[in-house]
Amino acid sequence: MRTALIDALTQLPDSLQSTVSEWLHASAFDATFTQAQVADMEAASGLSGAALRLALLPLAAAYAVTPISRFNVGAIVRGEDGTLYLGANIELTGVQLGQTVHAEQAAISHAWTKGATRLTDITINYSPCGHCRQFMNELNGAEDLVIQLPKSDAKSLHAYLPEAFGPADLGIEARLLADQTQGLTADDIDDPLLKQAVEAANISHAPYSGNYSGVAIETSDGRVFKGMYAENAAFNPSLPPLQVALIAANMAGYSWDKIASVALAEVVNSTVSHLADTQASLDAINPDIPLLYAGLRA
Ligand SMILES: [Zn+2]
Incomplete structure (x- = not known):
């Protein structure tokens, strides 16, 4: 397990450390928490919903790969079924900065690659940048997405992105995370x-x-x-x-x-x-x- 995760464990509430440590040390841990695990953590800590997700943010930020900024951002998204998916920013040296991944994008696409089709909440340790507000506006259910920061009340995405420009302005109905299949075939590909x-x-x-x-x-x-x-x-x-x-x-x-x-x-x-x-x-x-x-x- 990476050192940053071991350090992050010590930043969790005492009541969560032994349970979460056990999960983190399991070889199958994949930076998600199931609905059952969330219920266990809520019972152990007395924290519920957004308060629990805020407490877990150091774990998300521990996944950051930031050789350029050393500025670690963590994000946690909640799928419709209550599963939590962690994400953190990623920087690549030697290419232009446009190749950077922000924590919000990481948590959202992490959930997407595991089959989530709609998110209810995103919890972040810093205010989302303009780029991420725009990225989130592409999501299936963007109009209902709730953003939670450590020192602010929960607010809707559209409170952070008023008068938004989005897919509908270009006549597009498809939304990011919504089920879609493009009908591409790999019949003539062997690899x-x-x-x-x-x-x-x-x-x-x-x-x-x-x-x-x-x-x-x-x-x-x-x-x-x-x-x-x-x-x-x-x-x-x-x-x-x-x-x-x-x-x-x-x-x-x-x-x-x-x-x-x-x-x-x-x-x-x-x-x-x-x-x-x-x-x-x-x-x-x-x-x-x-x-x-x-x-x-x-
Ligand atoms: Zn951002």
Whole structure:
């Protein structure tokens, strides 16, 4: 277990430390808390709902990978079924800052890769930046999303983002996290990792460019983490598929030195491409990581 998580445990209320420590030390811990675990923590600590999530924020921030800023942000999203998903910011050295992942994006896409289709709440240890407010406005159920910060009352996303610009302004009905499938096939692809990248592309959200795309990362011990492209009505806050897969790996406790190979699948008869940026980001992480590529036709 990473040192930052051990340090974060000591910042939890005393009543939670032994229970949470046991879960964290279990090899299957994947930076989520089930509804049953939340109930256990509420009973042990006397904290409920948002108060419990605020108390757990140091654990989320412990997943931050911040070689540039050393500024660790943690976020916890709550799915409709009560599951909590942690997230933290990720910075990549050697590429442009647009490749950065914010904690809110990490927690949201972490929930997405585990099948959540709608979120009720997000709890963050710092005020969400403008970029993240816009990213959250793309979500299925954005109009009901509640934001909780340590020293503010809970407020709706739209209290933080008045007069919002969003998908509806561009005539788009699809929303991030809502079930969608793009009908892309991998029939003529033999490589199993590329097939998984196609699976990710199939459930990606790219209604603006049509560049439905997905990444699959294979680790040196054989785990595979998939990432779907998450496009945004304001374009710049879009989250590339490599980043979503990196988030999934990071939240499962994998560091970049465990990445063995990566596959990218994307629709090529669209208006944008992830190939150059994916290659550049991987080169910055480790130029020896092979990148497999499949161009798909929508
Ligand atoms: Zn942000």
